[in-house]
Amino acid sequence: MPEHAPIIEVQPPRRAGGNVASPSAAARLPAFIAGPADAAAKLGALKVLTIGVGSVGGRVVLHLARLGLASLWLIDPKRFKAESILTHDIDPRSVGKFKAQVTARRCKAISPATRVFAGRVRVEDLPVDAFADADLVVLATDNLAAEIEVGRRCVRFGKPLVQAAVHGDTLTVQVRVFGNADQQSPCPACGFGEGEWRMLNDQVRFSCDGSGAALVQGALPTMSVSSLCSLAADLAVNQVLRVALALGESVLDTCLEYCGYTNRSVSSRLVRNARCPAEHARWRIAPEIKFLSACSPADLSRVAGFDPASASTAFAVEGFNWVESGMCRCALPQAVRCFVPEARQRAGRCSQCRSSIRVQPIFEHQVVSAALLGAAAGQPLANLGAAAARCVWLSNGDESVLFRAPHDQRLP
Ligand SMILES: [Zn+2]
Ligand SMILES: [Zn+2]
Structure with missing residues (x-):
């Protein structure tokens, strides 16, 4: 996008x-x-x-x-x-x-x-x-x-x-x-x-x-x-x-x-078509958080009333993808494990070969589960590469919650 x-x-x-x-x-x-x-x-x-x-x-x-x-x-x-x-x-x-x-x-x-x-x-x-x-x-x-x-x-x-x-x-x-x-x-x-x-x-x-x-x-x-x-x-x-x-x-x-x-x-x-393939999901909007990127995914799940450790808890940060790993000049994939802006193809440099790490679509997730985040779920979003996060979406499988920071593209 x-x-x-x-x-x-x-x-x-x-x-x-x-x-x-x-x-x-x-x-x-x-x-x-x-x-x-x-x-x-x-x-x-x-x-x-x-x-x-x-x-x-x-x-x-x-x-x-x-x-x-x-x-x-x-x-x-x-x-x-x-x-x-x-x-x-x-x-x-x-x-x-x-x-x-x-x-x-x-x-x-x-x-x-x-x-x-x-x-x-x-x-x-x-x-x-x-x-x-x-x-x-x-x-x-x-x-x-x-x-x-x-x-x-x-x-x-x-x-x-x-x-x-x-x-x-x-x-x-x-x-x-x-x-x-x-x-x-x-x-x-x-x-x-x-x-x-x-x-x-x-x-x-x-x-x-x-x-x-x-x-x-x-x-x-x-x-x-x-x-x-x-x-x-x-x-x-x-x-x-x-x-x-x-x-x-x-x-x-x-x-x-x-x-x-x-x-x-x-x-x-007009009636609901039970077989409609379009998503029919209601989101709850959480009260605005001024310093959203200072919160960790686990903090946000607790505020949402979700279990941060549950396997069904999932996160998405608007404008970012969670990147597990990428490729550099070294033969092996390099761990990235942070949020990377969607448009960006690179995620930092490799500490060994010094070449930039290319993001690979298969290790890139728009929606990331608590299981995949692991210990990173306890880190503030800013430490995970998403200091500019404006909106964070959370789901526990049944319910979705949207957290928002104040931003200039909002309808006044
Ligand atoms: Zn429909
Ligand atoms: Zn390398």
Whole structure:
């Protein structure tokens, strides 16, 4: 996994002739029937993370900005293409620019009080705890691997997920709302059929560099008309309002489908597919630890309430792999036994031949068991090579706990 690309907070635009007063989002907010009296305040406290800001997601965030949210995160690694003009709500001058940045700047101009962040990254490259501080997640991408990853992260942290999609040929819009109340809740992959799994295979190309990393190819572009994308965005935002303000009957774990050929809309229940191969695991978030790297894996397991000596206790440090041994110029493998940054291929120098020790994938573990750590489990992470640890994941086989240090890529 590459180093985390920075997620940048967008600054308000400087306007010629001084700042124009920004209206309060409450100025046009209706009195929703049976809605909360403090709807504007509730929206003003809401933090929404949006994955995919293209023809659908780009419009969703512009609507959300108009609701005066507390913060908006826009995640999309792609740039606008010339064809984007046909389906996206963009100015032709934006072609060639990054979707996340351009759209984030527009959101900030609409709602200067909202903290707006742009990330030119894939969801897979976000910090492991990126979803932990959001109140709600919006998903609008055609990339199936990204859908699975977003679903998995929402289940982990129990975040409601609103997914919007279009099917141009049938003039159909679908908006799914996943409640993620517990591990038995449905996820986006629960509904995948054979076709989706086949398409996922086509979208994923396995890298031949020996790293075993799967590279996701660009998915096919959305074939749709602009109005259908816009309809999907509008219906998705309506569901966001329903969830955030608890308007009407609960829409959690439902799919709303509108078909432009029949002009009919149907709402159906989403259910967990018992055979869904995607991970459905809930994580507990431990109180933040200021000096996380001063803790040892054994300390953390005790805080988590796990048995540090149990064979089923496992650890993972975000951004690091546990390296058992590597190869140098000497004939025998050299013991390394420490955490090494994921991107790094070398782990120090051999004390005998002085050549650098190359990390070998088979002796490298993303998840390391207490048994493998052995006595090292009693050492502070900083002494084990992970002084820069931001997040540590622990599991006892049944339960997972995430420990976090304060860091600058957190959703404020
Ligand atoms: Zn599932
Ligand atoms: Zn050597």
